[in-house]
Amino acid sequence: MRKRVAILGSTGSIGTQALEVVAANPDRFEVVALAAGGNDPALLARQALEHEVAVVAVAKASAAQDVQLALYAEAQRQGFSEGDHRIPRLVAGPQAAVEAARTPCDVVLNGMTGSVGLEPTLAALETGVTLALANKESLIVGGELVTGAAKPGQIVPVDSEHSALAQALRGERFGDVSRLVITASGGPFRGRTRDELADITPEQAMAHPTWDMGPVITINSATLVNKGLEVIEAHLLFDIGFDRIDVVVHPTSVVHSMIEFVDGSTMVQASPPDMKLPIALGLAWPERVPGVVPPCDWTEPTAWEFFPLDDTAFPAVRMARSAGEFGRTAPAVLNAANEVCVDAFVAGDLDFLGIVDTVGVVLEEHLSDPDVAHADLTLASVLEADTRARERARALVESR
Incomplete structure (x- = not known):
């Protein structure tokens, strides 16, 4: 039976990649609802009609007419005869994503950006469906409001680092865990001193060396604010103290996270830096989707490097720890x-x-x-x- 999926943030980086995963696996998934801000009506309309969704939600009420017109234009472009295909129900306004999250389905993928994802996250948890969570901000700002609303195993992390931790923990006794180690690429400015960061431009900050992401998370990766948020996220997801969560710089982003056990062994999750893998795992959890990304090529010479975090040039992780501990x-x-x-x-x-x-x-x-x-x-x-x-x-x- 196919899993019914609602995708929040469908026109963003996570959402568009999730729809590519769905399109490549029509026997496993069907999309029943999409939610987006409304800045790209044409793309949203194309997504809605290609996936034959029932509900389209737009956060900007002022964009509702543009989306409606785009839906009709896209239907005409795709050659839909009158009556052959149903135009999806359109909802608009600040609560639109909440309504999309409450659409009857099996999985809600929250790929929204920022704290606006909090209420949709709570709405999804209230329905009891699986929440594939890429919108880390909703967990971080909601804290115990979110974790308290979630049933055991209801939240499946989609951040690559936390997906890696979840994978490495499967089948393990949590009492055997000594610490979690989250990897950071270091962003485009790894190795620079604070003084050397004074004249950085947005264009430079957007040039991430290993990941292809949206603008906000890319800049957050350049400042390492994103890694600080991920430390808080790991604490909330896995109920482990901040003193047992470390960050280490790993420039190639092949190792996504590690778990150190009490006996001195370490479990590593490694895969190419491609978000489709944790997205697919989030949608299909606890199953895996074959062929999502090509695996690492172990026939080629490979070196993994790890470096300590420079808290002087990049104090964001330390600052986030203090916020999370408070x-x-x-x-x-x-x-x-x-x-x-x-x-x-x-x-x-x-x-x-x-x-x-x-x-x-x-x-x-x-x-x-x-x-x-x-x-x-x-x-x-x-x-x-x-x-x-x-x-x-x-x-x-x-x-x-």
Whole structure:
């Protein structure tokens, strides 16, 4: 029986690759709902009709008419005769992705970018279906709201590092785990000093050496904010202390993560740096999909190199650890401020070093305000902390 899939963030990097996996495996998957921001109506319409989905969700209500027109234009382009094919039901507005997540299905793939994915994540968990989670931000900002809503095994990580950890843990006793080791490519600026990062341009930051990803996560990889978020993600997914989660730089991104056991052995998950593999695994879990990517060629000479993380040039991981260890709404503040700063950097309103520096100021101010920092973790407090952090980050960007 084919698994019914709802894909949130369908026009982004994760979503488009997920649809390629589905198209290559029509006997295993069918898409029943798509959700996107609405910035690319033509692509969304093409996806919807090619996969014959029942529901299309658009976050920007102002884009609804454009998507509707694109659906009719795409139907005409594909030669659909009147009445031969059903135009999908279109929902629009801030809650559209939540409605898509509640579409009857077997798997919800949340490939959205940013904290806007939190409510769709909670909605998917509420329905009881498998949540293939690529939107790490929703887990990080939601924290125990998300983990508390999830049944055992309901969340399947799609981040390559956490997918690797999940694979390596299958069949193992968790009590035998000593520590988790998350690998980082080091991004395009590995080996540079802080002073050498002063004049980095958005174009340079977008040139990732091993991964082909969307703009936000690519820049987060250049600052290593993404790796800091992944440390928090690993803590929440696997319920393991921050003191037992390490980050090591591995430039070729072939080893995605490692698990060290109490007897001194280490389990390594290795595969080519291609997101289709963890996406396919997330959709099919616990099964594997044959032939998703070509395997590593072990007949060729191969060297794996690992280097310590430079916390001086790239302090983002250390900063994320402090936010994660404090908990409550601190991770939401970290993430919200970073999203604002990345946008400002891309727009030319903030220098590269200013991204992490500004996030650090916003986070420090938050942690120094006991009334705010120690508030109970609720959806309302998360959303309020998110809003306050964005406002403060924007003010700091303007002052720079």
